[in-house]
Each structure stands twice: as structure tokens, then as C-alpha cells.
Amino acid sequence: MVSETARIGVIICSSRQPRVCPQIAQFVVQTIESTSLRSNDAGPCLELIDLFKWNLPMFDEPDLPSQITDHYQYKHAHTRAWSEEVQRYHAFIFVVPQYNWGYPAVVKNAIDYLYSEWKGKPAMVVSYGGHGGSKCNAQLTEVLRGVRMVPTTQSVELTFPNRGVLVKAVKGEDISFDDTSESDVWQVGRQHITAAYSELLQMLVGTNVQSN
Numbered sequence: 001m002v003s004e005t006a007r008i009g010v011i012i013c014s015s016r017q018p019r020v021c022p023q024i025a026q027f028v029v030q031t032i033e034s035t036s037l038r039s040n041d042a043g044p045c046l047e048l049i050d051l052f053k054w055n056l057p058m059f060d061e062p063d064l065p066s067q068i069t070d071h072y073q074y075k076h077a078h079t080r081a082w083s084e085e086v087q088r089y090h091a092f093i094f095v096v097p098q099y100n101w102g103y104p105a106v107v108k109n110a111i112d113y114l115y116s117e118w119k120g121k122p123a124m125v126v127s128y129g130g131h132g133g134s135k136c137n138a139q140l141t142e143v144l145r146g147v148r149m150v151p152t153t154q155s156v157e158l159t160f161p162n163r164g165v166l167v168k169a170v171k172g173e174d175i176s177f178d179d180t181s182e183s184d185v186w187q188v189g190r191q192h193i194t195a196a197y198s199e200l201l202q203m204l205v206g207t208n209v210q211s212n
């Protein structure tokens, strides 16, 4: 059993205004919280991390993050604050849109600031887009391996059910996951989220999870 003190950060990887990413992140969290994996409140705590709210400048540290051994060595206060935030979590779920066959710059920037804070931690990628964002998913997974994270073998690619939903997503409008004509698509998405999350939990089992 995974300790209740385990914390999983759910990273909202779009900073556009408006955007659909917070809705997708909520869909992921609600799917996980409604599964038997979370029965009796025995699972880890899921917390949202919104990169728009963090509003990090473009990477501006003078030293290599992989050479930093204590976060007080970072030059900038925003880096120290971001380091403290990432240190709080034992694993991460990246909820990420596909932009032009890749992932948004805001998430690469947020990753590049740090190194040891990511290293060794399990990660799961949930991409979304007109075709599920497979290219962005694969590219981000590769980068996560570069900072020595441990991605789940199962990824999640959520495809907007039709063009109408894509148009709403672009405008940040309510995409109503329970619309009966589209529910099959989201139901498959829920199954994939549950399967990948189950793997993430297995990775956390046996890790030295403590409350900080």
C-alpha cells in the first residue's frame, strides 16, 4: 500500500489564456479519485500545479542545474521557490496539450530550471489534442527520462471527440465530459488514466515516502 502521505503533483502544462488544460487536469483528478484505487481515502494526495500561476521567466540561472546540490545555490528567488515546490512531491502527472507536434515551451522551461528535484521520481504523461497528442507525449516522455525521472510505460492520449469540442477547447469553454454523444471517447480516456495511474502507484510502492 502507498503511504497516505505521498503527494502527487498534477502539472497544468498550458499557460494560454483562455485554455482547456485546467478542465483536462480536473478530469484526470476526478477519474483517479473515483476509482477503487482511491477507496477509503487510502491513496496519495493529488495537488494541482499551474504553470500559468508560477509564471517563471525564461530560464535564467547561471549554473547547470544538474550541478546544484542545495537549492540555496540557485541564484534567483523564483528558482528557489520552484525548487521547494517540486521537492514537495513524490511523483508527477503532466497534463499537456500538443502544440505543432510538440509540447508547450512553458513545460520545458519549468523542467530545465531543476534537476535533482525531478531525479528518480515516477511520472505519468497525459497528452491531449485533435489526435491525442502522441508526438508531444513521446517527446515529453523522452525529456523526463533526460532529467532521470521514471515515466510509466503506459501513457494517456486523450483525443477530442469531434471538431466542435476542439473549437470549445481552443476558446477555453466548458467541454462537458458527460455529453452522452461523446461519453464513449471520455470513457476510454478514463480507462487509460486508471491503467497508467495504477502503474504510477506501483512505482511509488516501496519508495521512501515521508511527510515533509
Ligand SMILES: Cc1cc2nc3c(=O)[nH]c(=O)nc-3n(C[C@H](O)[C@H](O)[C@H](O)COP(=O)(O)O)c2cc1C
Pocket: 014, 015, 016, 018, 019, 020, 021, 022, 097, 098, 099, 100, 101, 102, 128, 129, 130, 131, 132, 133, 169, 170, 171, 172
Ligand atoms: C500553438 C498551437 C498549436 C497547436 N497544435 C496542435 C497540434 O499539433 N495537434 C493538435 O491536435 N492540436 C493542436 N492545437 C490545438 C490544441 O489541441 C487546442 O488548442 C487545445 O485547446 C490546446 O490546449 P490548451 O487550451 O490547454 O492550451 C494547437 C493549438 C495551439 C494553440
